[in-house]
Amino acid sequence: xxxxxxxxxxxxxxxxxxxRWAESGAYRTPNPGDEGFDPGKPKYYVLxxxxxxxxxxxxxxxxxxxxxxxxxxxxHRMRGFNVLHPMGWDAFGLPAxxxxxxxxxxxxxxxxxxxxxxxxxxxxxxxxxDWSREVNTTSPDYVRWTQWIFLQxxxxxxxxxxxxxxxxxxxxxxxxxxxxxxxxxxxxxxxxPELGTVLANEEVVDGKxxxxxxxxxxxxxxQWMLRITAFAERLLSGLDGLDWPESIKLxxxxxxxxxxxxxxxxxxxxxxKITVYTTRPDTLFGATYMVLAPEHPLVAxxxxxxxxxxxxxxxxxxxxxxxxxxQDASKEKTGVFTGxxxxxxxxxxxxxxxxxxxxxxxxxxGAIMAVPAHDDRxxxxxxKFGLPIIxxxxxxxxxxxxxxxxxxxxxxGILDGLSTAEAKDKITAWLEERGVGRGAVQFKLRDWLFxxxxxxxxxxxxxxxxxxxxxxxxxxxPVRLPDLDDxxxxxxxxxxxxxxxxxxxxxxxxxxxxxxxxxxxxxxxYYLRFCDPNxxxxxxxxxxxxYWLGDGSQKSxxxxxxxxxxxxxxLHLLYSRFWHxxxxxxxxxxxxxPFQRLVNQGIILGTDGQKMSKSRGNVVNPDxxxxxxxxxxxxxxxxxxxxLEQMKPWSMKGVEGVYRFLARVWxxxxxxxxxxxWQLSDAVADIPPTPTQLRVLHxxxxxxxxxxxxxxxxTAISQMMICVNELTAxxxxxxxxxxxxxxxxxxxxxxxxxxxxxxxGRKFPGFEKGAHAQPWPVHDDSLLxxxxxxxxxxxxxxxxxxxxxxxxxSCEQLExxxxxxxxxxxxxxxxETIKVVAVPGxxxxxxxxx
RNA sequence: GCCGGCGUGGCGAAAUGGCAGACGCAACGGACUUAAAAUCCGUUGGGAGGAAACUCCCGUGCGGGUUCAAGUCCCGCCGCCGGCACCA
Numbered sequence: 001x002x003x004x005x006x007x008x009x010x011x012x013x014x015x016x017x018x019x020r021w022a023e024s025g026a027y028r029t030p031n032p033g034d035e036g037f038d039p040g041k042p043k044y045y046v047l048x049x050x051x052x053x054x055x056x057x058x059x060x061x062x063x064x065x066x067x068x069x070x071x072x073x074x075x076h077r078m079r080g081f082n083v084l085h086p087m088g089w090d091a092f093g094l095p096a097x098x099x100x101x102x103x104x105x106x107x108x109x110x111x112x113x114x115x116x117x118x119x120x121x122x123x124x125x126x127x128x129x130d131w132s133r134e135v136n137t138t139s140p141d142y143v144r145w146t147q148w149i150f151l152q153x154x155x156x157x158x159x160x161x162x163x164x165x166x167x168x169x170x171x172x173x174x175x176x177x178x179x180x181x182x183x184x185x186x187x188x189x190x191x192x193p194e195l196g197t198v199l200a201n202e203e204v205v206d207g208k209x210x211x212x213x214x215x216x217x218x219x220x221x222x223q224w225m226l227r228i229t230a231f232a233e234r235l236l237s238g239l240d241g242l243d244w245p246e247s248i249k250l251x252x253x254x255x256x257x258x259x260x261x262x263x264x265x266x267x268x269x270x271x272x273k274i275t276v277y278t279t280r281p282d283t284l285f286g287a288t289y290m291v292l293a294p295e296h297p298l299v300a301x302x303x304x305x306x307x308x309x310x311x312x313x314x315x316x317x318x319x320x321x322x323x324x325x326x327q328d329a330s331k332e333k334t335g336v337f338t339g340x341x342x343x344x345x346x347x348x349x350x351x352x353x354x355x356x357x358x359x360x361x362x363x364x365x366g367a368i369m370a371v372p373a374h375d376d377r378x379x380x381x382x383x384k385f386g387l388p389i390i391x392x393x394x395x396x397x398x399x400x401x402x403x404x405x406x407x408x409x410x411x412x413g414i415l416d417g418l419s420t421a422e423a424k425d426k427i428t429a430w431l432e433e434r435g436v437g438r439g440a441v442q443f444k445l446r447d448w449l450f451x452x453x454x455x456x457x458x459x460x461x462x463x464x465x466x467x468x469x470x471x472x473x474x475x476x477x478p479v480r481l482p483d484l485d486d487x488x489x490x491x492x493x494x495x496x497x498x499x500x501x502x503x504x505x506x507x508x509x510x511x512x513x514x515x516x517x518x519x520x521x522x523x524x525x526y527y528l529r530f531c532d533p534n535x536x537x538x539x540x541x542x543x544x545x546x547y548w549l550g551d552g553s554q555k556s557x558x559x560x561x562x563x564x565x566x567x568x569x570x571l572h573l574l575y576s577r578f579w580h581x582x583x584x585x586x587x588x589x590x591x592x593x594p595f596q597r598l599v600n601q602g603i604i605l606g607t608d609g610q611k612m613s614k615s616r617g618n619v620v621n622p623d624x625x626x627x628x629x630x631x632x633x634x635x636x637x638x639x640x641x642x643x644l645e646q647m648k649p650w651s652m653k654g655v656e657g658v659y660r661f662l663a664r665v666w667x668x669x670x671x672x673x674x675x676x677x678w679q680l681s682d683a684v685a686d687i688p689p690t691p692t693q694l695r696v697l698h699x700x701x702x703x704x705x706x707x708x709x710x711x712x713x714x715t716a717i718s719q720m721m722i723c724v725n726e727l728t729a730x731x732x733x734x735x736x737x738x739x740x741x742x743x744x745x746x747x748x749x750x751x752x753x754x755x756x757x758x759x760x761g762r763k764f765p766g767f768e769k770g771a772h773a774q775p776w777p778v779h780d781d782s783l784l785x786x787x788x789x790x791x792x793x794x795x796x797x798x799x800x801x802x803x804x805x806x807x808x809x810s811c812e813q814l815e816x817x818x819x820x821x822x823x824x825x826x827x828x829x830x831x832e833t834i835k836v837v838a839v840p841g842x843x844x845x846x847x848x849x850x
Numbered sequence: 851g852c853c854g855g856c857g858u859g860g861c862g863a864a865a866u867g868g869c870a871g872a873c874g875c876a877a878c879g880g881a882c883u884u885a886a887a888a889u890c891c892g893u894u895g896g897g898a899g900g901a902a903a904c905u906c907c908c909g910u911g912c913g914g915g916u917u918c919a920a921g922u923c924c925c926g927c928c929g930c931c932g933g934c935a936c937c938a
Contacts, residue, residue, distance in 0.1 A: 007888075247854055247933090254853070257937060278938060291938090333936085356936095363937045370938085376851085377936050444937050566932075640874070642863060646856085647931075654862060657874045660889095667889090715864070718873035725873095728890090792869050797919045799869055837918050842868050847918045 007663035008670070009678060010630030013755040018126055026772070027128040029084055031532060032543040037082075044081040045548050046073050047527055047595075049564030049572075050088045050135075052519075053114035054095060058121040059612060060620045060638070060650060065563040065601040067638045068713060070127045072561065074747035075708050077128075078776040084548055085128060086530040088135035089115050093519040097456035101488050107456045111138060121622060126631045126750055133533045137522025142529065144478035145539040146521050147461040151471050153582055154182040154462070158230035165230075165585035177468070181227045181582060184469060187449060191219040197489040198453050217320060221493065224451040224460065224515060228578045232256050232443040235577055243597040245645075251569045257444025262428050264369065264437040266290060266342040268302050268353060274342055277364030277442055280374065281431065282423035284346045285412040286392035287369035288382065290353045291335065293361035294318045302353060304339025311336050311355060318357045333358055333381045344369075345436040346427070347413065356381065364442055376402050393420065448575065450518060453495040455487035457516030465510040472506075479512070523572055524579045527559055527594060540589075549591045557591030563644075566600045573598070599711060604641075605649040612650075620650050632749035633659040639713035639748065658717070662752055664724050665745065668733055669756050680759050681733075689734040694783050696726045697737050701779035704744045713748070720745060735764045746771040793824045794845040800827050811838035818844045 021027060030037040046069045051062055066087075073085035091111045100107040115136065122129070135142055157179040159166045168176050177183065189198045194214035198221070228235075236256050239249045261279035268274055274290065292299055294315045303311045314336040335356025342353050358377055359368050372382030372389040379402040382389055392415075393407040406420035414430065415423040431437030451460070459479045461472050472479065482500035490496060495514040498504060506512050525539070532544035550557040558580075573595070580594040605611060606618025613619065625634050636658040642648045671681035689697060700723040707716035723741055727733055738760065746753035753771040761767030785807055791814065793801040801824040805817055815836050819825055828846060835847040 250854065251933065254934065259937075261938080276938080280938080331936095358936045358938095360937065368938050375938065377938075380936095442937080569933080640862085646863095648862070651862065651875075653875050657862095661874080663889095714862095715873080718864075721873055790869090794869085794919080797868090797917095802869075835918060837868090839868060843919090845868085845918055 007659065008666035008752070010632065010662075010751065014126065014631050014751040017751045017754050018123060021126075021128070022123075022131075025132075027085070027130050028132055029082065029130045031541075032547045039547075041080055041082045043084065043548060043550075043560075044073075044076040045084040045531075045559045046076070046561045047085075047530070047559045047563070048087065049562070049568060050090050050523070050526060051118060052090045052093060052095070053111065053118045055099060055110065055114055056614070057114075057117050058622055060622050060625070061604045061612065063122075063125055063622060063634070064604055064638050064644070065565075066122070066127060067125070067635045068599075068601065068644050068711065069561065069563050070129075070635075071639065071713065071747040072708065072711075073128055074750065074772060075776065078743070078747070078772065078774060080775070084133075084530065085130060086133040086135075086533075087122065087127070087129040087131070088133075088526055088530065089118070089137065090519070090523050090526070091115060091136050091138040092457050092517075092522055094454065094456075097454060097487065100456070106483075107487070108138070124626055124631060125622065125635060128750070133530050135526055135529050135533055137526065140478045140480055142522065143458050143480070145529065146458050146517070146525070147477050147479060148474065148539060149525060149579060149583065150182065150458075150517070150521070151461055151474065152586055152588070153226060153579070154180055154471055156181050156582065156586060158227060163234070165582045167586065181230070182450070183225055183227065184222055185225050185447075186220045187223040187225070188218045188220050189223070189449075190216045191221070191493070192216045219493075223449055224513075226448040226450045226578070228448045228575075229443060229445050231578055231581055232258065232445045233441075234581060235445075235574065238577065238581075238593055242593060242595070244595075245598065245600060248566070248569045248573070248598060248600065252574060255445065255570045255574065259442050259444075261440060261442065262424075262431060262437050263365065263440045264431060265345060266351075266369065267345070268298075268340050268342040269350075271302050271340070272298065274298060274353070274367050275365045276367045276369045277440065278369055280371065280420075280424070281427045281437070282409055282412070282415060282418075282420050283371040283374050283392050284344065284369065284427060285409075285415065286371040286373050286390045287344055287349075287351060288372060288388045288390055289351050289370045290342055291356045291359045291368050291370055291378075291381070292338070292353065293359040293366040294355050294357055295361040296355070296366045298367075299338065299355055302338055302340040307337060307339035311338055314355065321357070333377070333384055335381065335385065337385075345431070345434070352387070354381075354385075362446060363444065373402065374404055376404060448578075450521075451515035452518050453489075453493070453514075454516050455481070455484065455496040457518065458521055459497065459516055460513035462513040463506045463510040464513065465507075469513070481516075520572060520575050524576050525583075527562075527576075528580075528589070546590050549589065551590050558594045558596050560596055562595040562598045563601060564598075565603070569600075599645065601644050602642075602647040605647065607650050607652065609649045625652075625655060629655050629659045630662075630751070632752050633662055636662065636717060636749055640717045642714055644711050644713060661717075661721055661724065662749060664728055665741070665749075665752060666756065668724065668727055668741075669738055669760060680763055683731065683733050684735050684738065684760070684763075685732045686736075686764060687732060687734050689737045690730070693726060693730065693734065693737055695786070696723050697740055698779040698783045699723075700744060701740065701777050702784065705776070705779070708747075717748065720748075735760060736766075739766060740777055742771045743774045743777055746774075789841050791841065792843045793818045793821060794843055795827055795848055797845060800824055807841060809840060811840060814838040814840065814844045818846070 032039065048066050048069050069085065073083045076083045096107040096111050099110055155168050156165045157168050157171050158181060159170065165181060168180060171179055173179065191198055192214050236253060236258055239252060242249070259279050261277055262281040263275050263277055264281060264284065265273040265275050274292070276290065299311065299315065333356060335354050338353045338355055340353040341350045343349070344351055358381065359366065370378040370381065372378040372387060373391045374393050390411060392410060392412045393403060394410045395403045395405065395407045409415040409418045409423045412423070415427060418426060428437070428439045459481055461477060461479050462469050463472055482497065482503035484496065484500055486499060487496045490498060495516070497514045497516070504512050504514065528540045531548040532541045535541045576594050580589060581592060583589045584592050603611065606616065606620065608618050610616055610618060622634060633655060637655045640658050641654060669681055669684055670678045673679055700719050703719040704716045707713065720741070727737055727741070742753045742757050750772060757767055757771040787807055788804050789807045790802055790804050792799045793803055801821055803817060803821055805814060809817070815838050828848065831848040833846055833848050837845040
């Protein structure tokens with residue numbers, strides 16, 4: 001293909017238009033207060049998930065969503081919106097740092113190089129980004145505000161009375177550090193001594209490091225945490241108002257994991273109370289033993305002398321397991337009896353207390369009552385260790401084994417005969433009356449471990465003095481990374497920043513925080529900076545925020561459309577919502593939610609139907625596609641493949657298909673002379689379209705417009721193909737029809753639309769400005785339908801004949817026409833007609849017998 | 851295990867409960883050409899019958915159901931993909 005002659009000169013005019021757009025600032029979007037800003041226009045903020053600029057460059061998966069948003073951005077401009085359509089770089093992160101360690105190049109150098117490469121590639125596709133708003137999470141100007149936002153979080157607390165984040169100054173307790181939204185805690189992490197670094201859970205396989213296979217141990221380390229759990233309820237309820245795919249909302253709901261239940265106090269013999277959390281207080285009478293997490297603080301105190309050795313050994317063996325190992329539910333349960341007994345508050349029963357690692361220390365109270373008859377895990381544990389099983393819920397219909405559903409309480413004293421829901425209410429009230437329990441809500445969501453022992457990330461704007469931390473003054477932001485030559489892991493638990501001794505020394509008595517922020521930090525708020533990227537006074541100006549995010553009075557707040565992959569369904573999208581909520585509470589943002597509408601694009605597979613990967617060798621490079629077929633064909637194919645949200649394989653033949661389509665568009669207007677030069681075709685004439693052409697044109701206006709509103713790009717393109725096929729068949733082409741077609745095509749294939757517009761404008765009037773600057777056309781309903789429509793005549797739902805009738809024929813007229821149809825009425829002969837169903841404009845169905 | 855999503859020609863896919871397969875790819879036939887490529891025109895779900903115009907039957911993962919009418923709605927399975935995975 002590469003050596004083959006091009007079907008239309010895309011390689012000449014595509015770069016030309018890209019250059020013109022860049023030079024004229026065609027897609028610069030003014031802000032409120034800027035010259036050229038029109039406050040009368042509605043706003044449309046359409047955003048892509050900005051990429052991590054890896055060394056591998058762009059692959060065809062990136063531009064899928066980017067093309068969709070670009071088409072919508074262009075379409076909205078033509079419909080009179082002020083469109084915010086920006087792009088930037090999520091440039092901190094592990095791969096850059098690891099590559100830097102390997103090659104000895106500073107990550108700032110490799111990152112800058114990769115950003116350049118990505119930007120060149122994106123610009124070749126003809127995206128209408130406002131590049132004057134480009135942001136880079138690693139630039140000092142950006143880091144400054146990331147750190148500033150961290151300080152907002154650090155300097156606030158969650159007031160349960162108002163259910164909001166408030167400045168820490170409104171906290172009246174004695175220890176503000178204990179309630180800050182950013183706090184320090186000892187947390188167990190995966191520490192790999194051999195690699196000298198902490199690893200994420202995903203980087204640990206079977207208790208060994210994924211890289212190198214070295215042993216990994218869990219060790220408590222001092223970590224920065226963000227108190228996202230305080231917002232669990234609001235993060236959950238806020239989902240209801242968002243136009244997101246239900247599947248994504250469900251993922252977040254499951255991640256937040258709200259459950260309704262009760263705390264219940266059990267009393268060990270001669271000890272403090274042990275509080276458990278349960279979602280099934282109605283099964284309290286079936287509790288036959290208790291289990292504490294091995295790390296539970298009471299374990300040591302209640303363990304009997306003769307069980308002490310066994311318990312200590314068990315606790316030790318559990319401690320050496322990785323989180324992942326420990327949470328492997330498929331494994332057989334393990335545990336040890338503590339030798340202690342506790343009293344069940346509802347019936348005074350004396351039940352044994354065990355420890356087992358199937359009880360997690362971080363959820364609920366780290367202790368449970370075990371009801372083996374009605375909980376799968378307790379059931380398995382009881383069977384293994386021979387503990388008693390008492391049924392207290394009668395299933396609606398008999399079931400084998402363990403029954404975990406709702407039923408009728410039995411063997412449960414005061415609860416007998418009640419439904420599960422009634423029993424829960426009654427026993428919870430009973431517990432509360434006696435002061436031995438209370439209703440409670442729990443969440444699976446954990447606080448966000450926010451620090452990393454890495455070099456390539458935002459430094460914390462925090463210093464330590466005399467064992468306590470404090471914020472550095474805002475005026476000192478940004479805290480820049482020290483320019484280390486050696487940013488390798490230290491080999492100890494010290495982060496690499498510890499090597500920058502001068503930097504670490506903040507004053508004679510104070511030293512800087514050595515951890516850096518995780519990669520999520522920068523991406524938590526980039527959509528805000530895009531609104532006002534050069535503001536030196538604030539992270540986002542108030543006017544810019546009010547305009548681009550909305551003033552909070554309308555439902556659609558924040559980003560109007562956010563397109564990206566499902567892989568960010570939970571973490572990025574939850575973290576962003578959390579930060580946004582805090583900033584909103586503190587009065588910095590007008591809206592409570594960042595992304596009103598979210599759409600996930602599907603993954604593009606290789607031509608072999610497999611996930612694209614370097615190792616499979618099936619990665620498609622956009623540059624090569626554009627070399628051979630041009631940017632317009634590339635864009636069009638990305639959208640023509642199938643529904644945006646669907647997973648679909650790449651096909652070079654498919655690219656050729658849309659390429660041929662664009663060549664047909666080209667030849668509608670252009671003709672190649674003897675010397676191989678393209679001239680405006682003589683077939684284009686200032687004549688009125690035929691009625692058929694007019695009908696197809698208006699059907700195309702309607703279909704493309706409707707399909708853009710539902711993001712059905714593939715069917716919009718199909719309709720334009722139908723339109724082009726219709727116009728190609730005509731010997732003389734009405735210029736008005738071409739004009740409309742080019743306007744409709746211009747968001748999809750902007751270069752060719754603009755080029756043809758220019759050519760036509762040299763001969764015909766009505767081609768001023770450019771295709772992209774035209775108002776979006778409106779279809780005329782009266783032109784859509786012929787006066788006659790073809791309907792089908794059915795017998796018992798099967799099509800027998802077809803018939804052309806006036807489009808507004810009534811049911812009675814349809815039935816009469818059907819009966820008058822010779823061949824069709826022959827089918828009816830000798831049969832009894834039971835019923836006739838007539839649908840105007842569609843069909844007549846005779847239900848017959850015999 | 852639990853929770854989602856998806857199963858339609860040789861392939862990518864269309865189809866407010868109303869003619870299944872629009873549009874594109876591939877394939878085949880024709881026109882143009884010395885020839886090929888490109889282009890243009892046409893055929894193309896499967897099967898049976900007919901010389902032919904044409905006629906009939908089957909068909910949206912499988913099995914049931916609702917309906918005059920089901921790819922679409924309901925019930926029960928199977929397969930693939932994704933997420934969560936001892937959260938009491």
